[in-house]
Amino acid sequence: MNPLELTLGILTAVGGFVDISELVFAAQAGSSYGYALIWVFAFATIGIMVMGEMSGRIAAVAKQPVFNLIRHRLGLKLGLVTLVASLISNLITCAAEVGGAAIVLHLLTGAPIMLMAVVMTAVVIASIWVLPFKWIERTYGLLGLFMIVFAVALVKINPPWGEIAKGLVPQVPAGLSTQELLRFAYFGVAIVSAVMFPYEVYFYSSGGIEEDWGPKDLPLNRVTCIVGFALGSLLAISILSSSAQLFAPLNMDPQLPGSAVLEVELPMGRLGLLLALLGILFAVAGAAIETCLANAYSVAQFFGWEWGRHKKPWEAPRFTLVWIALFLLALAIVLTGIDVMKLVEFAVLFSVLVLPLTYLPLLLLASDRHFMQEHRNGVLANGLGWFYFVVIIVAAAAAIPLFLLTSGGQG
Amino acid sequence: MKPQDEVQLVSGLLDLPILDKDHRYCGIVDDLEFEQVDGMLRVKALLVGPGAYRGRLPGWAFWLVRRIAGERISRVPWDAIAEIGSAAVLNVAAETCGLHRTEDRVRRLIPHRGAM
Numbered sequence: 468m469n470p471l472e473l474t475l476g477i478l479t480a481v482g483g484f485v486d487i488s489e490l491v492f493a494a495q496a497g498s499s500y501g502y503a504l505i506w507v508f509a510f511a512t513i514g515i516m517v518m519g520e521m522s523g524r525i526a527a528v529a530k531q532p533v534f535n536l537i538r539h540r541l542g543l544k545l546g547l548v549t550l551v552a553s554l555i556s557n558l559i560t561c562a563a564e565v566g567g568a569a570i571v572l573h574l575l576t577g578a579p580i581m582l583m584a585v586v587m588t589a590v591v592i593a594s595i596w597v598l599p600f601k602w603i604e605r606t607y608g609l610l611g612l613f614m615i616v617f618a619v620a621l622v623k624i625n626p627p628w629g630e631i632a633k634g635l636v637p638q639v640p641a642g643l644s645t646q647e648l649l650r651f652a653y654f655g656v657a658i659v660s661a662v663m664f665p666y667e668v669y670f671y672s673s674g675g676i677e678e679d680w681g682p683k684d685l686p687l688n689r690v691t692c693i694v695g696f697a698l699g700s701l702l703a704i705s706i707l708s709s710s711a712q713l714f715a716p717l718n719m720d721p722q723l724p725g726s727a728v729l730e731v732e733l734p735m736g737r738l739g740l741l742l743a744l745l746g747i748l749f750a751v752a753g754a755a756i757e758t759c760l761a762n763a764y765s766v767a768q769f770f771g772w773e774w775g776r777h778k779k780p781w782e783a784p785r786f787t788l789v790w791i792a793l794f795l796l797a798l799a800i801v802l803t804g805i806d807v808m809k810l811v812e813f814a815v816l817f818s819v820l821v822l823p824l825t826y827l828p829l830l831l832l833a834s835d836r837h838f839m840q841e842h843r844n845g846v847l848a849n850g851l852g853w854f855y856f857v858v859i860i861v862a863a864a865a866a867i868p869l870f871l872l873t874s875g876g877q878g
Numbered sequence: 879m880k881p882q883d884e885v886q887l888v889s890g891l892l893d894l895p896i897l898d899k900d901h902r903y904c905g906i907v908d909d910l911e912f913e914q915v916d917g918m919l920r921v922k923a924l925l926v927g928p929g930a931y932r933g934r935l936p937g938w939a940f941w942l943v944r945r946i947a948g949e950r951i952s953r954v955p956w957d958a959i960a961e962i963g964s965a966a967v968l969n970v971a972a973e974t975c976g977l978h979r980t981e982d983r984v985r986r987l988i989p990h991r992g993a994m
Contacts, residue, residue: 529964531895536964538906539893543934546893599994771895771906771926773981779993784984837890838964 476691477698479608484699485706486754487567487724488560488661488811490747493703494721494730495876496654497710505634505704507655511662512700514855516692518826521833521844521852522668523688526675529838533672533829534768536838540828549824550769556817557666557762558793562800563814564755566807567724571748574725575741581802588798591756592791600677600776607753613746616731616739618705623734626712631704646873653869653876656862657812660819662700663859666761668825673764677777682842706730722808724751759797763790812875819866822859830856880961895965896926896954896977904972904981909934911953924954924966926977952976 485493496504522533529536538546569584576583595603643651680688709730714721721727724747731743760776766789767774773783780787800810830852834844844852870876896905908930913922928943929951935943952975960969972978 531964535895539895543893543908543931544936544939547935547939596993602994767903768895769906771903773903779990781985781988781990781993784981784988787988788984 473687473690475605475609476687477695478612479605480691480695481608481612481698481702483604483608483611483750483753483757484696485611485614485702485750486560486661486664487564487751487807488657488664488815489703490567490706490724490727490751491722491808491811492654492657492661492815493706494710494714494727496658497707497712498714498719498721500640500651500654501711501715502630502634502708503638503640503651504654504658505631505707506637507658508662508700508704508707509635510637511659512696513851514659514858515663515667516696517848517851517855518663518668518829519671519696520689520692521829521848522672523675523680523692524685524842525829525832525839526672527680527684527688528682528840528842529832530676530681532669532676532764532768533825533832534669534765535771536832537825537828538769540831541824545824546769549821549828550765552817552821552824553665553669553765554762556814556821557669557758557765558797558800559810559817560664560666560814561755561758561762561793561797563807563810564751564758565794565797566801566805566810568748568751568755569801570724570807571744571751574728575744575748581804584798584801587752587755588794591752591759592794595756595760595776595790596780598776600674603756603776604674607749607756610749611746611753613742614702614750616735616742616746617702617709617727620731620734620739620743621705621709621712624709624712626708631708634708649869650873650876652865653873656819656866656869657815657876659859659862660815660822660866662703663822664758664818665821665825666758668829669761669765670757673761673768673775677775679777685842724807755794755797759790759793762793809875812870816866816870819859819863823856823863826852826856826859891924891962891966894962896924896968897965898968898972898977899960899970901967902972902978904968904975904977905952907966908951921956923956924959925951926954926975927951 526532537549565584565587568587569580572583572587573580706727713730713733728740728743732740763786764774767786772785774786775783832838834849836843891907894907898904905926907924909925910921911923911925912919927950928947929949931940931943954975958968958970958975959966961967
């Protein structure tokens with residue numbers, strides 16, 4: 468393993484881990500339930516480590532990204548259902564990320580949110596056009612590391628570390644009413660969905676092909692997934708913990724993406740505020756690129772078109788048209804004036820419904836002797852994989868009832 | 879796996895991506911065409927293109943596909959296949975089998991500058 472590649476891979480995974488949904492749900496979970504939902508973040512992070520590692524391994528060994536093989540495994544009809552469902556889910560997520568980045572730009576500049584959404588879309592389209600894949604991934608991932616300021620702010624407020632550690636133990640707070648219990652469950656499902664978004668495995672496995680991974684890169688894949696995602700999850704847990712410490716006693720509900728930066732401003736002042744806003748901006752813009760490219764990868768791979776940003780845009784022309792069109796569509800959704808927080812809620816709701824369709828073929832492929840040979844799933848990967856598959860089936864089944872019963876987490 | 883080996887047509891070949899001899903993606907094995915030789919069925923060609931979805935999708939879905947993408951079908955002769963694995967790899971360029979045409983047409987619409 469090249470140490471530089473490894474370090475950059477891990478840092479990129481850390482900087483790219485948090486997106487708008489995790490930011491919003493982490494801050495709200497902390498203000499509403501203290502440290503009691505930390506274990507759900509930790510639990511879901513192990514899930515995305517398991518599934519991410521499998522998707523990277525499939526890319527490295529079978530030399531085909533996940534969506535190319537989803538259709539082969541599920542067949543045309545179910546494959547098409549998976550494609551349409553994941554397109555809708557990723558498009559809503561992409562719109563939420565564009566809207567979130569526009570809000571952050573508005574906070575930084577004071578310019579109107581709609582104008583900032585247009586500027587943000589133009590900048591990301593230009594950067595995907597100009598930069599090759601590795602540069603896109605590294606630029607946004609590394610600049611997203613400004614988010615570390617949330618962990619620094621948590622240390623500065625000197626929280627009760629013992630309480631935070633206890634939050635890692637699976638628990639349900641005592642004394643909640645039925646309605647509050649339902650809302651707690653809704654937050655649990657939303658956090659699982661936000662951490663395990665389907666676009667992450669499509670993007671990660673396609674990224675493996677973009678970077679020409681082979682079996683020699685399997686250790687890099689494993690370390691990046693485990694260490695990078697774990698450190699990224701610590702950032703999300705920092706946001707939750709600061710919110711529990713600062714917002715919960717004041718009964719504040721940090722619903723807007725901008726509210727979370729107060730966690731940093733209070734202990735670190737204006738510089739902290741600026742760094743937090745920049746961190747969120749790059750992390751969310753990076754997530755917008757990932758969701759949009761994940762959709763373009765899926766379409767191109769499903770129909771067998773040329774794809775990838777390791778090629779020049781005109782060398783994969785239909786893929787290029789698709790990602791540009793999807794970005795413009797996401798922008799159009801934001802320009803309708805729909806509340807960004809509604810988009811975030813719809814994104815996690817649709818995503819959790821798509822998760823089983825995404826992860827079933829992944830599990831089947833990673834265990835396939837024909838494709839994976841000696842690199843197929845072992846007992847641990849299979850056991851964990853099927854366990855998390857059952858969990859996401861339960862989460863998917865519970866998502867819509869919980870959403871309706873709690874009015875989208877409003878109680 | 880070589881095409882002369884025993885191939886499980888549905889689980890091993892149908893819906894696989896196709897790469898040409900230069901490893902360019904040029905479609906998916908959308909269906910198979912058979913011929914009868916000495917009373918036995920043999921695969922004659924891979925069928926590629928939206929027209930090959932007929933019979934594989936419900937009527938309304940195929941109607942929708944036909945409205946959007948047309949009914950074009952390209953035939954890739956069985957002897958143009960070099961290898962079958964996680965993709966079907968051809969021993970010829972995509973263009974010789976009528977593949978990559980839409981890709982080439984759309985390429986002319988995209989500006990060829992500005993990218994690193």
